[in-house]
Amino acid sequence: MELTRFTRWQDLTTEEMRLLASRDPVVILPLAAIEQHGPHLPLSTDLEIGRGLLQAAAAFVKETQGVLQLPPMMIGTSMEHEDFPGTLSLEPETALAVIARYGAAVAAAGFRRLLLVNSHGGNTQVMELAALRLRRDHELLAVNCSYFRLPPPADLALPADEIQHGIHGGAVETAMMLHLAPGAVRMDACADAVSMGQELARTMTLVGVVAPAPMAWLSRDLHQSGAVGNALLADAALGRQLVLHYGQAIAQVIHETGEFPLDRLRPARP
Numbered sequence: 001m002e003l004t005r006f007t008r009w010q011d012l013t014t015e016e017m018r019l020l021a022s023r024d025p026v027v028i029l030p031l032a033a034i035e036q037h038g039p040h041l042p043l044s045t046d047l048e049i050g051r052g053l054l055q056a057a058a059a060f061v062k063e064t065q066g067v068l069q070l071p072p073m074m075i076g077t078s079m080e081h082e083d084f085p086g087t088l089s090l091e092p093e094t095a096l097a098v099i100a101r102y103g104a105a106v107a108a109a110g111f112r113r114l115l116l117v118n119s120h121g122g123n124t125q126v127m128e129l130a131a132l133r134l135r136r137d138h139e140l141l142a143v144n145c146s147y148f149r150l151p152p153p154a155d156l157a158l159p160a161d162e163i164q165h166g167i168h169g170g171a172v173e174t175a176m177m178l179h180l181a182p183g184a185v186r187m188d189a190c191a192d193a194v195s196m197g198q199e200l201a202r203t204m205t206l207v208g209v210v211a212p213a214p215m216a217w218l219s220r221d222l223h224q225s226g227a228v229g230n231a232l233l234a235d236a237a238l239g240r241q242l243v244l245h246y247g248q249a250i251a252q253v254i255h256e257t258g259e260f261p262l263d264r265l266r267p268a269r270p
Helices: 014-021 045-060 092-108 121-138 160-165 171-180 196-200 236-259
Strands: 026-031 067-069 113-118 141-146
Touching: 026 045, 026 092, 026 236, 045 113, 045 171, 045 236, 092 113, 092 121, 113 121, 113 236, 121 141, 141 236, 160 171, 160 196, 171 236
Parallel strands: 026 067, 026 113, 113 141
Antiparallel strands: none
């Protein structure tokens, strides 16, 4: 996950790290996954999208704002996809411990602002729990940012059902991959994989896949292909719109993380 304008953690010396910490930059930990994305997308889809969104964000971040990027956590928690060959997955407890160790190293180096930038839905719960633990144990400002939880483009030309239910290898992810890594998309395998969640939404009000009372699901529950959504609606132009939109939104999150008044975080009681 190379970034053109963000300083990479591993490129600094210890002395340079100490000097940079005194400038109070935002430290970014990219979180991704290596997992199945149906018959048309590679296992690296979440990693490629995360990389592309941070590249896009870098173009919107002010030159004067300090940003330091940690080596990415490429493998996440992908229990819901383990039935499909190629998926690599950490148990939630392991993923939580790995994020916590990253954060502990950030705090030990003298940094106070940690931004978790996530491109895989299965990481969401462990990311949020890890951030809370890092706030408690290391006095860090720990901010969670998953691009799919940010508001989509207001003029996004996709059906409402696809925006809500096409959550894995559907139009959104396929379009971004067509923009970022077009040679990796198997166009002849693209299909409309209608989610069980979309069908449930016609008869249920509160219980469902993307619902106020969400059920636990495995990807095979939603569609036998492992993909969920209509990849046939995707094209590179849509992907470019999405990458630029979410890149700009992530840049705003980076800015606000850097501007957050740390004195609003109350210290531990003596």
